Amino acid sequence: MKRVADILKQKHSFLIVSHKNPDGDAVGSSLALYSMLKELNKEVYVENPTKPAYIYEFLDDYDAIEYPVSNAKDVEVVITVDSAELSRCGIDKDYVKDKIFINIDHHKTNPAFGDINIIEPKAAAVGCIIWDIFNLAGFEISKKTATYLYLSILTDTGSFRYSSTTPKTFYIASKLLETGIDAWWVASNVYESQRFEALKLLGEVLKTLQLHYGGKLAIEYVTQEMFKNTNTTADDTEGFVNFARSIKGVEVGVLLREDEPEKFKISIRSKGNVDVSNVAEAFGGGGHKNAAGGNIDLPLNKAIERIIEAFAFLTKDER
DSSP states (O other): OHHHHHHHHHOOEEEEEEOSSOOHHHHHHHHHHHHHHHHTTOEEEEEOSSOOOGGGTTSTTGGGEESSOOSOOOOSEEEEESOSSGGGTTOOTTTTTTSEEEEEEOOTTOOOOSSEEEEOTTOSOHHHHHHHHHHHHTOOOOHHHHHHHHHHHHHHTTTTTSTTOOHHHHHHHHHHHTTTOOHHHHHHHHHSOOOHHHHHHHHHHHTTOEEETTTTEEEEEEOHHHHHHHTOOGGGGTTTHHHHHTSTTOSEEEEEEEEETTEEEEEEEEOTTOOOHHHHHHTTOEEOSSEEEEEEOSOHHHHHHHHHHHTGGGOSSOO
């Protein structure tokens, strides 16, 4: 962290990148770095493989996020945040050969693909790691930068509900609130600004819910046809997987999202001590103990069968 703090102070030009379909942690930690470096009068860019979801449009620097990743910016330093896999952030290995390449993450499955790697699996959000770096560097955190860090922490802890939330998480949040940020404003924009069409889609997705292994595994899905019928996109499915996990008795909730015909993004959420990161790795992905994801290219019924098989360890009960 000391080395990264020194680089932020000493170098002049930076590119910040996070994973495709960025969540609140990816957006928040990216923009926190962007905002701080801008305040330090650095040349800084932020890119993503895909456009961030509309729910983040309320952020001051939302439009600063360029997409897709160009692999063409002439900078000294490239920083990836919240990216467990190099392939998911769109960075070409040749592009970073002559640059300082920093990898900041909290996924335990991260293979440490940077020249400098800060991987803290116990951190509640990448925003917590960024906060540590800023403090180590002696940077004063402005209200705008604090808002981005708060967004990162709020969303990746499930509004401070997940087991990753620690006393330090609340301490960091309290220090961010001291800058004058409006916690309600952030939360209401993220959680209470859904499009009407998104709720129509949710209704269709909830109809697909099915339970297996004595009610310990819940699976739901969204298809291309459902997107078409409700005039929605993948952006509108943010948080849908949590409805599967929220069922009483369910230990693992899974959402299959058909991004292309017979190509599904798998989102997995679990409760308690059920570690789903290894299952996600088996599907070409990764993540945390209680939140992970992967991909599967099969027809829907076959994809569901594979998911059920992958969680056979839950119980020997009848499906």
